Amino acid sequence: MELRCTCGAYLPSDARFCHKCGKPQYEEDAARLAAENTPAPVQAPLDVPGTAKTSPIGFGNLRAVTITIAVAAVTLIPLSLAMIAPPLSLIVLAAAGYCAAYFYRRQTSQPLSAGGGAWLGVMTGIWLFVVFALCAAVVSVKVSSPADLAVMKATLAHVPGAANMLDDPHQFIVTIGESLILLFFLSTLSAAFGGMLAARTLARRSQP
Ligand SMILES: [Zn+2]
Numbered sequence: 001m002e003l004r005c006t007c008g009a010y011l012p013s014d015a016r017f018c019h020k021c022g023k024p025q026y027e028e029d030a031a032r033l034a035a036e037n038t039p040a041p042v043q044a045p046l047d048v049p050g051t052a053k054t055s056p057i058g059f060g061n062l063r064a065v066t067i068t069i070a071v072a073a074v075t076l077i078p079l080s081l082a083m084i085a086p087p088l089s090l091i092v093l094a095a096a097g098y099c100a101a102y103f104y105r106r107q108t109s110q111p112l113s114a115g116g117g118a119w120l121g122v123m124t125g126i127w128l129f130v131v132f133a134l135c136a137a138v139v140s141v142k143v144s145s146p147a148d149l150a151v152m153k154a155t156l157a158h159v160p161g162a163a164n165m166l167d168d169p170h171q172f173i174v175t176i177g178e179s180l181i182l183l184f185f186l187s188t189l190s191a192a193f194g195g196m197l198a199a200r201t202l203a204r205r206s207q208p
Pocket residue numbers: 005006007008009018019020021022023
């Protein structure tokens with residue numbers, strides 16, 4: 001016997017699909033097609049409160065990187081002035097960490113933990129250390145060249161002790177290296193202290 005599709009077309013008795021409208025003539029084909037055309041249920045995004053808006057403080061957090069670089073760049077001025085009295089530089093470094101945490105807290109308007117503040121300070125200290133290390137590298141290269149060494153000796157002639165330091169360039173470079181290690185810990189720890197202080201002060205102030 002001849003089949004007739006709902007669209008009106010006459011179909012051969014063994015037709016699985018209508019040649020005119022494409023409608024499946026068997027229940028199993030209809031079910032399979034329906035299953036294929038049903039869109040997969042949209043997976044609801046995992047909504048974890050607190051983590052969605054801000055990435056953790058670190059070098060992967062663009063805002064933290066930008067703020068700490070800016071603070072470190074500005075800090076270079078008072079830091080070079082503090083060379084007159086080296087203990088002052090510790091206060092300058094702590095202030096830099098404080099400023100980094102303060103600006104980050106203001107920009108994100110998210111609560112800042114003491115650890116987060118300290119980490120912002122450490123990042124600021126690391127950028128400053130990078131500048132120190134570059135300066136040390138330049139000085140080390142200069143000292144290695146006899147012509148530049150003579151110029152440096154002439155420049156530092158009036159600074160007591162400085163010219164003597166340059167008498168042994170190798171010892172001088174070793175001293176620079178040792179100072180850098182000390183500088184790394186001093187700059188990161190002082191700035192971390194400042195950042196932690198800022199986080200605690202700001203948290204206390206925002207309490208009702
Ligand atoms: Zn049909």
